[in-house]
Amino acid sequence: MKAVCWMGKEKMQVHDVPDPKILNPRDAIVRITSTCICGSDLHLYDGFIPTMEQGDIMGHEFMGEIVEVGPGISKDKLKVGDRVVVPFTIACGNCQSCKDQLWSCCDNSNPNAWIAEKMMGYSPSGLFGYTHMLGGYSGGQAQYARVPYADVGPLKLPSDIPDEKVVFLSDIFPTGYMGAENCNIRPGDTVAVWGCGPVAQFAIRSCFMLGAGRVIAIDRIPERLAMARAAGAETLNFDTDNILDALHDMTGNRGPDACMDVVGLEASGHGMMYAYDRAKQMARIETDRPIVLRQAILACKKGGTVSVPGVYGGLVDKLPMGAFMNKALTMKTGQTHMMRYMGPLLERIQKGEIDPSFVISHKLPIDAAPEGYRMFRDKQDRCTKIVLKPWETSAAA
Incomplete structure (x- = not known):
């Protein structure tokens, strides 16, 4: 064969x-x-x-x-x-x-x-x-x-x-759905979704199925952002928007009720932390690039949920554990x-x-x-x- x-x-x-x-x-x-x-x-x-x-x-x-x-x-x-x-x-x-x-x-x-x-x-x-x-x-x-x-x-x-x-x-349909279910969505909640690839497209639609009032989708590929908007999502482009500032503004400085990392270990980004991750990953000192995971933890409202359907394979660096603990966040993950x-x-x-x-x-x-x-x-x-x-x-x- x-x-x-x-x-x-x-x-x-x-x-x-x-x-x-x-x-x-x-x-x-x-x-x-x-x-x-x-x-x-x-x-x-x-x-x-x-x-x-x-x-x-x-x-x-x-x-x-x-x-x-x-x-x-x-x-x-x-x-x-x-x-x-x-x-x-x-x-x-x-x-x-x-x-x-x-x-x-x-x-x-x-x-x-x-x-x-x-x-x-x-x-x-x-x-x-x-x-x-x-x-x-x-x-x-x-x-x-x-x-x-x-x-x-x-x-x-x-x-x-x-x-x-x-x-x-x-x-990818069940994976997107479980990622949305792991957000603990209540009617009217706002969910931020990092990534607009295939799994994220199903996650966006699943968030609405489960009662979300708003979904904010984050990517930089025009056709993927357009597909997210077709499902009813608002969109941000991480090449042109400051994601943390934009999410603060869009949620009245409260933060999304849940944040979903549908990107995982090969996340793209900008700035010193992205350069740091790329260098350590290339040197095999760090296996995964947690750029999105860091943003999701920092952006999420106090007492909110971080859902991680994105694949991670090994070790990550510089996670904001202080924010995770002090904001009383819940993280839900899994294949x-x-x-x-x-x-x-x-x-x-x-x-x-x-x-x-x-x-x-x-x-x-x-x-x-x-x-x-x-x-x-x-x-x-x-x-x-x-x-x-x-x-x-x-x-x-």
Whole structure:
């Protein structure tokens, strides 16, 4: 089969690799019909997340058709021919974390938990296509994928909804929704959202779904800011606006009720602190750039909530912990507990409350993935979200 393989920093290649096989009784094999390039994949592309190995198959946003199931899966759970979307987190369904619906903290799905424990104390769940520290699982930017614990994760889909409306249930729609839910929104609240990429677009819309009165979206890319305004958000451009001063002015010097960092470890910015972070990150003294996280803590109202769906991988410097503690802030974070959200959000799509395909700017055949990564990372050609079609070729596209 064809698959997008990580071959080193800023080096993606499409290779012919062996088809996946059933390894455990609760496995299934999915023939992938749509898969996506995610913003968090760019952290791997840029070489900021450790424990990638040459030849690793990328991707964690995918859907398709079940073509084989292991002997441990009953037909009432999953069968050949079922159309499914696969969550990016892998969960066993039986451990205490899964029973508590903390699906992204599964105790059993990361076979390399000992690596994560060295950095994090305890391991989160395994993830598709996202380092050996988080399981070493082959990802879904391919024509087929092996899905462990397939009786827990995949969500069955009706046949009458196109891929483009449901493929984002694999990650970015639930991730944006959980980021908004973590803001503890009360009716009429003001939420500031840093970043207007794909996850943030769903976070903005989810804030309004949950009752926010105002959403203030912060970015510098014109088409992304325009997309946020189309959802009803007010916008700030961090290239031209002083974000902290502007948020003070827009909230009567009170601050937003909640602040959401949907950017994470590769945040952009200006000034001495940004230069400091870039220098330390390049020297591998600091792994992540917490420019946005610092601003969110400083901007948030007293007693407010800071939500962090943006990906962080390691260590950060110069966090304003004095502000965090003295303002009595709450921070809520985490990889998305996918199985909480996939079904309810599918219902919202079916009711016509949202059409997630709005975020798609490009559909590419799988062999165009290396160029797609460059285009998405460098924000070329007004790129907001790329869907890859594994069974199409460049000639067909």
